[in-house]
Amino acid sequence: MNATGLKEICQRAMDIGMGIDLTDCPYGETTGPCSFVKRPTKYYFFLAGFVRLQRLTHVLEIGTNCGGSIMSIYNGLCEDDITVSRLATVDIIRKNDEGFKKYPFIKRIQGDSLDGGVIEKAVNFFDKDIDLLYIDSLHEYGHTKKNIDIYSGKLKPRYVVLDDIRQCDDMKRLWSELEKQFGDNAFDASDVSIRKGAGFGVLRWG
Numbered sequence: 634m635n636a637t638g639l640k641e642i643c644q645r646a647m648d649i650g651m652g653i654d655l656t657d658c659p660y661g662e663t664t665g666p667c668s669f670v671k672r673p674t675k676y677y678f679f680l681a682g683f684v685r686l687q688r689l690t691h692v693l694e695i696g697t698n699c700g701g702s703i704m705s706i707y708n709g710l711c712e713d714d715i716t717v718s719r720l721a722t723v724d725i726i727r728k729n730d731e732g733f734k735k736y737p738f739i740k741r742i743q744g745d746s747l748d749g750g751v752i753e754k755a756v757n758f759f760d761k762d763i764d765l766l767y768i769d770s771l772h773e774y775g776h777t778k779k780n781i782d783i784y785s786g787k788l789k790p791r792y793v794v795l796d797d798i799r800q801c802d803d804m805k806r807l808w809s810e811l812e813k814q815f816g817d818n819a820f821d822a823s824d825v826s827i828r829k830g831a832g833f834g835v836l837r838w839g
């Protein structure tokens with residue numbers, strides 16, 4: 634796989650994602666200027682399309698918030714894959730119980746993703762190596778790197794996706810190191826996923 638290959642996959646994923654209905658996956662509460670976003674954000678379509686295109690079935694998300702991203706990932710599953718799929722999401726806080734009622738299939742784990750008990754629960758939930766590790770929690774260098782190291786070491790994902798790679802100096806530094814390490818298997822998908830400001834990075838891990 635070369636850089637063009639990963640870029641093409643990401644472009645195609647966004648095209649496919651834009652055709653997936655995510656109307657019941659609003660972002661919800663934010664810490665930004667708008668305190669509640671009633672619609673899905675653009676990168677949700679990317680995530681859903683990526684899952685559909687690559688037929689991903691085993692996904693771990695770090696950073697649930699209201700669940701919009703993991704619900705979008707669920708909506709990206711191919712129909713035939715739903716029963717064999719495993720989706721889990723971790724957050725220190727628990728929000729949107731009402732919205733999650735429609736998604737009983739998604740495993741929610743409450744706690745700090747770096748806590749030993751939480752790591753054990755998340756890892757034991759999966760019956761095999763995972764397809765996607767999606768990290769969108771505290772956007773600090775050490776925190777994000779530890780999450781990558783721990784979960785990729787234990788669950789050997791095919792892909793790692795990082796949100797907010799342009800958001801702050803810490804995330805820019807981490808992404809630049811990963812680009813050097815992964816070369817053609819790292820793609821800055823910020824433009825493709827219409828996340829130019831905050832940034833969105835895709836790594837082909839496995």
Ligand SMILES: C[S@@+](CC[C@H](N)C(=O)[O-])C[C@H]1O[C@@H](n2cnc3c(N)ncnc32)[C@H](O)[C@@H]1O
Binds near residue numbers: 697700701702744745
């Ligand atoms: C940006 S939000 C996630 C947004 C969500 N992925 C989406 O796209 O809809 C970040 C979340 O990370 C959670 N978080 C922060 N530190 C965490 C930690 N140590 N372990 C687990 N979750 C954490 C926060 O509680 C917050 O809900």
